[in-house]
Amino acid sequence: MSGALSGIKVLDLTRVLAGPWTGQLLADLGAEVIKVERPGSGDDTRQWAPPSLADGTAAYYLAANRGKQSLTVDITTAAGQDIVRKLAAQADVLLENYKVGGLKKYGLDYGSLRQVNSRLVYCSITGFGQDGPYAELPGYDYIVQGMSGLMSITGPADGEPHKVGVAVTDLFTGLYAANAVQAALIARNRTGEGQYIDMALFDCSLAMLANVNMNWLIGHEVPPRLGNAHPNIVPYQVFKTAGDSHFILACGNDKQFRAVCEVVGLPVLGADERFASNPQRVRNRGELVPQLAAAFLAKGRDEWLKLLDAAGVPCGPINTVEEAFADPQIKHRQMEIHLKDSAGQDVPLVACPIKMSATPPRYEVAPPKLGEHTDTVLASLGYDSAAIAQLKADGTV
Numbered sequence: 001m002s003g004a005l006s007g008i009k010v011l012d013l014t015r016v017l018a019g020p021w022t023g024q025l026l027a028d029l030g031a032e033v034i035k036v037e038r039p040g041s042g043d044d045t046r047q048w049a050p051p052s053l054a055d056g057t058a059a060y061y062l063a064a065n066r067g068k069q070s071l072t073v074d075i076t077t078a079a080g081q082d083i084v085r086k087l088a089a090q091a092d093v094l095l096e097n098y099k100v101g102g103l104k105k106y107g108l109d110y111g112s113l114r115q116v117n118s119r120l121v122y123c124s125i126t127g128f129g130q131d132g133p134y135a136e137l138p139g140y141d142y143i144v145q146g147m148s149g150l151m152s153i154t155g156p157a158d159g160e161p162h163k164v165g166v167a168v169t170d171l172f173t174g175l176y177a178a179n180a181v182q183a184a185l186i187a188r189n190r191t192g193e194g195q196y197i198d199m200a201l202f203d204c205s206l207a208m209l210a211n212v213n214m215n216w217l218i219g220h221e222v223p224p225r226l227g228n229a230h231p232n233i234v235p236y237q238v239f240k241t242a243g244d245s246h247f248i249l250a251c252g253n254d255k256q257f258r259a260v261c262e263v264v265g266l267p268v269l270g271a272d273e274r275f276a277s278n279p280q281r282v283r284n285r286g287e288l289v290p291q292l293a294a295a296f297l298a299k300g301r302d303e304w305l306k307l308l309d310a311a312g313v314p315c316g317p318i319n320t321v322e323e324a325f326a327d328p329q330i331k332h333r334q335m336e337i338h339l340k341d342s343a344g345q346d347v348p349l350v351a352c353p354i355k356m357s358a359t360p361p362r363y364e365v366a367p368p369k370l371g372e373h374t375d376t377v378l379a380s381l382g383y384d385s386a387a388i389a390q391l392k393a394d395g396t397v
Helices: 018-028 078-090 141-147 168-191 201-207 211-219 254-263 267-271 278-283 285-296 301-310 321-326 328-332 374-380 385-394
Strands: 009-013 032-037 068-072 093-096 121-126 196-200 236-241 245-250 315-317 336-340 346-350
Touching: 009 018, 009 078, 018 032, 018 068, 018 093, 018 121, 018 168, 032 078, 068 374, 078 385, 093 168, 121 168, 141 168, 141 201, 168 196, 168 201, 196 201, 236 285, 236 301, 245 301, 254 267, 254 278, 254 301, 267 285, 278 285, 301 315, 321 328, 374 385
Parallel strands: 009 032, 009 093, 032 068, 093 121, 121 196
Antiparallel strands: 236 245, 245 315, 336 346
C-alpha cells in the first residue's frame, strides 16, 4: 500500500533529534528519506548508549530514524558536495540542522541548491532561527526549555524548576517542521516553486506553552510553578491515596466537581459558594485542595479510580513506561511494532500515532546501519562500481 507521501524524496542532512524526528515522520507517511551521515561515525546518537541492541546500535538513534536509507558522505570534500548537489537536484525536500551559515561554505545552502532545483523545499532547523541576536548560538533542547519559560512552570511550587522528562522542544519542532514541509509541498503544487523554511527551537518552545503564554498576554501575571496542578482548572492535579500511591484527577466542570464531592463524602464542598464555579475554585484553591487531599487518603488508588469513573469524573493512574506498554488500550492500538534490520536482528519500535484509513503509516525498513545504502544511492546517481570504490578509497563516502 502506498503512503500518503509516496513519490516524495527527502534528503535528510540532520542529526540528533529535531531533524531526524521530522524525517522519520515523513518516512512513516510514505516519503523516501535518504539520511546523509558522516563516514565512520554517523549521527551522534548512534553512540548515545546504553541501552543498545546486541550490535551496539543505541536505542536513542533507533527512536528517530525508522524508514530511512543511510548514505555516508564527507560534505567537506568537493566530491562529497557534488554527491549532495546531485541528490538535491532530484529531491523534493531537504532537511538540515547545521549552524546558521554552516552549509553555505560548501555550496549546499538554499540559495545555491535552488539554482539546481527551484522546486526544492529546504527546511533549516536551528536553536534560534536564521536571524536575530541569538542566531549564531547553538541550540540545545534543555537550554531552550529554560529560556522559553517552559521550565519556569514545570516542577514543584516550592522547589527548583524542572525540565520535561523528554526533549519536548526538539520533538515539537520536528512536528512543526513536518507540518511546514507538507504545507510547502501543497503550495508548490499551485506555484511550481519550492521555498525556504526557517524553524527555531526557541520559537516552537514558546508557542507550545499554549494557554500558559496566553495567560501572560491577557492577565499580565507571571505564571507560577504549580507542580502537578493546573493554572486554570481546579481540582485538576495529582492526589496521594492510601498505600502511598497516586492518581490524576481531571475535574473539568462544575457538575464533575459536585460528583467528586459526593464520592469523597464531602457534599458540603459542592454546595459551598466559594467553590461553586471553576473561576471561584481557582481563586480559592488554597482552601479547597487540602480538604480534598485529606479525603483521598482514606482509600487506595484503584478504589478511588473505580468510584470516580463510575461517577463520570475523568481520572487515571500514573503508569511507569513498562505499565504503559502493557496497557490493553496501547496493545489494541498496536503502538509497539517490530522490524527486522538488514542483519535479521529484531528491532522493537514505537509506532507512528497517526491512524489513516486509506494511506496509513508504513513500517517497512528498520533504522539503517551506518552507510548501509551508500552503494545503492550512489549507483542511482550514475556512479559505477569503480567510481564508488574510488570514493571509498578517498574517504569521501
